Amino acid sequence: MENSYTYKSPQTLSKWVITFIIISLIFSIASIIGSMIEWNTYNQYSASDTFENLAPQDMAKVAAVAVGVHLPKTFFFIVSILIFLIWIYRVHQNGRALQLDGSIYAPGWSVAFYLIPLVNLVLPLLSLLHLHKGGAKRADIQKSEEPPKVWLIYAWWILFWSSYLLSIPGNLGAEEETFxxxxxxxxSFLASEVIYFIAGVFLIFIVKKVTKVQEKAA
Structure with missing residues (x-):
């Protein structure tokens, strides 16, 4: 069967991915600071109070954190995910074009794995591992002084899901949460943000590494 895929350097895409990850991580730090501000604000009130009991100046402070920090963080997180998935598509397309050894999944499926519940727990990890190992084998990196460092991919995946699980609110059924x-x-949110930041740093190294290996393999 004729290979219908064409190799294109993922270097430019990787720079865009890293740029938006860095912006997202900056807002993650701001979100940690904002959450501490919210904590100090809530501490000034009774435990049974709700947002309706906030003084105007405190309401403005909490609103400023939400609009100026949490919303932009969510926006840049979504944008970074979209660009990352475009990069995932490109590097898997390149993997097929280079006919790398191993199970190199189709580009469309490599993206779909991230979007399908339950499937996204395992297959995105396996897909990226197979791709990177295939590229490293082609580039003969195992025999050089620069190993593939697949442990970074495992660590990033575990940290990412740990951050996600910690970010799930503990009172989803409450109509109006008290302070x-x-x-x-x-x-839990602060712990989630710290782990998210570390996972983001790992992902930057992964994007750079996979891109570098793939260019060497080509």
Whole structure:
């Protein structure tokens, strides 16, 4: 069967991915600071109070954190995911074009794996691992002084899902959360943000590494 895929350097895409990951991580740090501000604000009130009890100046402070920090962070997180998936598509297309050894999934499926519930727990990881190992084998990196470092991919995946699980609110069924409930959620959120930041740093190294290996393999 004729190979219908064409190799294109993922270098430019990788720079865009890394740029938006860095922006997202900057807002992650801002989100940590903003959450601490919210914590201090809620501490000034009774545990049973809700947002309706906030003084105007405190309401403005909490709103500023939400609009100026949490919303932009969510926006750049979504944009970074979209560009990352475009990069994933490109490097898998290149893997097919180079006819790398191993199970190199079709570009469309390599992206779809991230979007399908349950499937996205395992197959994105396996897909990226197969691709990177195939590229490293073609580039003969195993015998050089620069190993493939697949442990980075495992670490990033574990950290990413750990961050996601910690970010799930503990009181999804509550109609109106009290400040005691909100303060109880903040420690998990802060832990989630710290792990998310570390996972993001790992992902930057992964994008750079996979891109470099693939260009060498080509």
């Amino acid at each position: 005691a409930q909100l303060k109880g959620e903040i420690p």
